[in-house]
Amino acid sequence: MQVSLDNHFSDLCASGRKCLVPYLTAGLEGWIECLHAAAEAGADAVEVGIPFSDPVMDGPTIQQASDKSLAAGTTPDSIIANLAKSPPPVPTIVMTYTNIAHHMGYDRFARSLADAGVSGAILADLPLNEAGPWCEAADASGVATILLAAPTSSDDRCRAIAERSRGFIYAVGLLGVTGERERLADSATMVASRLKALTNKPVLVGVGVSTPDQAVEASRVADGVVVGSAFVRRMLEGASPEDIGETVGEFRTALDTLL
Amino acid sequence: MGTEEAETDLLTSDPGTSGRFGNFGGCFIPETLVPACQELEIAFREAWADEQFHSELDRLLADYAGRPSPLTICGRLSEELGTSVLLKREDLNHTGSHKINNVLGQALLAKRMGKSRLVAETGAGQHGVATATAAALFGLECEVYMGEVDMERQALNVFRMRLLGAEVRPATTGSRTLKDAVNEALRDWVATVETTHYCLGSVMGPHPYPWMVREFHRVIGSEAREQCLKQVGKLPNTVVACVGGGSNAAGIFSGFANDSQVRLVGVEPAGAATVGRKVPGVLHGSLSYLLQDEFGQVSEAESISAGLDYPGVGPEHSYLADTGRAEYHCVTDEEVVEAFGLLSRTEGIMPALEPAHALAWISRERADLAGEVVLLNLSGRGDKDAAQMVEYFK
Numbered sequence: 001m002q003v004s005l006d007n008h009f010s011d012l013c014a015s016g017r018k019c020l021v022p023y024l025t026a027g028l029e030g031w032i033e034c035l036h037a038a039a040e041a042g043a044d045a046v047e048v049g050i051p052f053s054d055p056v057m058d059g060p061t062i063q064q065a066s067d068k069s070l071a072a073g074t075t076p077d078s079i080i081a082n083l084a085k086s087p088p089p090v091p092t093i094v095m096t097y098t099n100i101a102h103h104m105g106y107d108r109f110a111r112s113l114a115d116a117g118v119s120g121a122i123l124a125d126l127p128l129n130e131a132g133p134w135c136e137a138a139d140a141s142g143v144a145t146i147l148l149a150a151p152t153s154s155d156d157r158c159r160a161i162a163e164r165s166r167g168f169i170y171a172v173g174l175l176g177v178t179g180e181r182e183r184l185a186d187s188a189t190m191v192a193s194r195l196k197a198l199t200n201k202p203v204l205v206g207v208g209v210s211t212p213d214q215a216v217e218a219s220r221v222a223d224g225v226v227v228g229s230a231f232v233r234r235m236l237e238g239a240s241p242e243d244i245g246e247t248v249g250e251f252r253t254a255l256d257t258l259l
Numbered sequence: 260m261g262t263e264e265a266e267t268d269l270l271t272s273d274p275g276t277s278g279r280f281g282n283f284g285g286c287f288i289p290e291t292l293v294p295a296c297q298e299l300e301i302a303f304r305e306a307w308a309d310e311q312f313h314s315e316l317d318r319l320l321a322d323y324a325g326r327p328s329p330l331t332i333c334g335r336l337s338e339e340l341g342t343s344v345l346l347k348r349e350d351l352n353h354t355g356s357h358k359i360n361n362v363l364g365q366a367l368l369a370k371r372m373g374k375s376r377l378v379a380e381t382g383a384g385q386h387g388v389a390t391a392t393a394a395a396l397f398g399l400e401c402e403v404y405m406g407e408v409d410m411e412r413q414a415l416n417v418f419r420m421r422l423l424g425a426e427v428r429p430a431t432t433g434s435r436t437l438k439d440a441v442n443e444a445l446r447d448w449v450a451t452v453e454t455t456h457y458c459l460g461s462v463m464g465p466h467p468y469p470w471m472v473r474e475f476h477r478v479i480g481s482e483a484r485e486q487c488l489k490q491v492g493k494l495p496n497t498v499v500a501c502v503g504g505g506s507n508a509a510g511i512f513s514g515f516a517n518d519s520q521v522r523l524v525g526v527e528p529a530g531a532a533t534v535g536r537k538v539p540g541v542l543h544g545s546l547s548y549l550l551q552d553e554f555g556q557v558s559e560a561e562s563i564s565a566g567l568d569y570p571g572v573g574p575e576h577s578y579l580a581d582t583g584r585a586e587y588h589c590v591t592d593e594e595v596v597e598a599f600g601l602l603s604r605t606e607g608i609m610p611a612l613e614p615a616h617a618l619a620w621i622s623r624e625r626a627d628l629a630g631e632v633v634l635l636n637l638s639g640r641g642d643k644d645a646a647q648m649v650e651y652f653k
Contacts, residue, residue, distance in 0.1 A: 052555075052556065053433065053557040054433070054438065054439075054442050054542060054543075054557050055442075056288075056289065056442050056445040056446060056449075056543070057289045057446075059446070063432055067432070067433075070556060075554045076554055077554070097541075098287050099540045099541040099542060099549070099551070099555045100555045102539075102540060102541050102546075102555065103540060103551065103554065103555025104554075124289055125287050125288055125289055125541070125544075126287060127286065127287075127288065127289070127290045127293045128290070128293075129277070129286060129293070130285050130286060147290070148289065148290040149290060150289070150290040150291035150293075150294075151291070152290075152291050152292075152293075152294045152295065152452060152453075153293070153294060154294065157293075157294070161290070172289075172291055175449065175450050175451070175452060175453070176446075176449055176450035177446045177449055177450065
């Protein structure tokens, strides 16, 4: 069911809970079951990747997942239809690239997300300066547009991004594409603390958050994390929805130590 | 220079801070790269208004790259086609193509911005070779991404880049051609943006690239216009150039944009007729015409020429097509191979497969062009394609 992400995340933060948003590439085998398992294991929202042929913000894991999903015949419409048919019990956020929305038409894309009960959207290659027309269409359909802020963004830009972003601000944790890393980059906590000083909206760190320990480290400063490749890799390795639920549970348990 | 509103003159305009050509262009990239593009725009505006930058670039273009490139009046080819063909000889530039114009400009700019490393994509390898050359000249580190398929069909250029000290990295995903090399170059840049300049090789990508790269190639059109007037005493009726991303076309078109009587023709491969199909989309930083399926997934272009094997096109070309100032046509691989032989046989000039597209169009349309003066931008030489043609003719 579509909810206001602004309220959802600020309520979570007010309760002192650190937010956990797992990302999965749609179209991989068992992805809907995995979303439900993630929600039941303590995810506060789920992020669903609609695969794009040229994902320039993604590293090898999500590239491979996207290729696999597209090769299996996945389309934006089929993903949205599946989400409408078995909506996860927590708010759903769609993540994709601009051309998918642009090709369908911003209005139609936003409306079809809303009709499927999707609450938010992230377009990885749509920065603030170009976001206007999409944001208007999304707002009109009650879909929250979550914008990215990067370690390279100036304070002025971060402020403007925070102003326009709905639900939370997605702090890009490192200079680079998505993927698992040995350790959490210093830039993750730096960008999070810069943003926390500039806005009262929730700040979640994503990109390069790979383990429960790293999630905890980032969430000491931030209001939570988005974790993608760590789950997607497991799905590519054949993990069952139960396995994904278990891994999400490990992140949940670790984050709850910060309560 | 106006920075707020785009001026109206085609191909001479400044697209403003929003980087728009009509509705096309813009800056659709991950936030991480936006500050770098803004920094680049400011650096380019300053450099382009700086006489010292121009004199340094002009000196390099003259003493290092060999400009001005000659304008050749074709005798036997003109006789065979029944139309007077002029060749703008970008094939005679150092490194064998027009790509060096842009690369010398960007390398100077990179130095000015204090960047120590260049990253580039390449299709046929001409832009990669030019970038590796400039990196060697300026003592910059250089990494070039190239589709695995292209590394095979353009092995000579891979060798040249490595000899010049560049790292050549294969793009192994997707169609393993130019589009995927751009993806990899962008991913590299997202991670290295603090020390690295992305030396993009065509009039595509996020603002300010489409505008900046066109400006660095403007020299082609300026020289050609002057040479035409001097050597044949009048302007050409038609200017023809091949279009992949569209940099050589933008360069030569820019010299004639304000001569409304001059017809501007871009020639695309039939398997990558991006402008021809007129479906807009967002890829690699800009909104432009884009080959894609019914869901917005980018299609794989197909062309005998690695340099034109790209599903997108520079945003200004989409705008030129929309306004009708330029027209875009396509030719088949077979027509291209025939043109490749034709120029070699009649003029003793082996063209690269890319500009052979432009000649293929002239050859096909010879009846309509009869008696005209047609200027063809010979954007590169064919040595790199010789091995591929040996296989083709087998």
